[in-house]
Amino acid sequence: MSLAQLPPLRESLEAHGLLAKKSFGQHFLLDLNITRKIARLAGVGAGDLVIEVGPGPGGLTRALLETGAEVIAVEKDERFAPLLDELAVAAGGRLTVRLADALEVDEAALAAGRPAHVVSNLPYNVGTPLLIKWLTGPFTPATLTLMFQKEVAQRIVARPGASAYGRLAVLAQATCEAALVMEAPARAFTPPPKVDSAVVRLTPRPDRPPGPLLDALQTLTQAAFGQRRKMLRSGLKPVGGEALCAAAGIDPSRRAETLTVAEFLALAAALRPVR
DSSP, rough: GGGGGGGOHHHHHHHHHHOOGGGEEEEEEEEHHHHHHHHHOOOTTTEEEEEEEEETHHHHHHHHTTTTTEEEEESSOGHHHHHHHHHHHTTOOOOOEEEEEEOOHHHHHHHHTTTTEEEEETTTHHHHHHHHHHSSSSSOSEEEEEEHHHHHHHHHHTOOOOOOOOSSHHHHHHHEEEEEEEEOOGGGEOOOOSSOEEEEEEEEEEEEOOOHHHHHHHHHHHHHHTTSSHHHHHHHHGGGGGHHHHHHTTTTSGGGGGGOHHHHHHHHHHHHHHH
């Protein structure tokens, strides 16, 4: 059986008696028009390696395989193994399934030295920690094309001064060029979530900060946005406060949401000497 001969996803789910698990944050994307659009936005094709997290019944997986790409699907819910195995047979060896928790997976080992694109309709309950894992290394994807709750997607691309601007925006934009490229209404999913979703595409920056600087940036943003209404002299007190701001040339009376990514990186560069 080829990919084109596979039954519709709804029929496959019914045949195996599978329903979404709320505890896993599962909402299935079964509309192939939408999944194919995500695959196009990811820009992957023959010869590319894709790591997909949380494939579930394999809707997005099918679309990715249709591009000619090789896919490694990481799925925590073992109930979907039979469906994914059927898909692997139809894909003629271009799909590998790993039953594992994506938060604990070593993606670099999965990729075995090849550049790998991460494309996923992320489970809602682990989307943010997975993104931070990929942004801060040690594994650096070639690109990331990820679907989140719309509110989370907006936080990733938010600019200084916006209400959504915070720790996630700083980490994402310090390491990648980030753009919101697609929106999807709740009704596109089965079962429908309570909120709409959106796809963010991230491309690692050529001047991506090295590991020690990213570690300092994580520490800083956690402190600064943990008390975002306070001035930096107070919010950053645990990591140097006014002395740190002075070392970076930042006015300590400012608030975290007004700082650019470049200014946060200047604070991160100054953090280790101050500490």
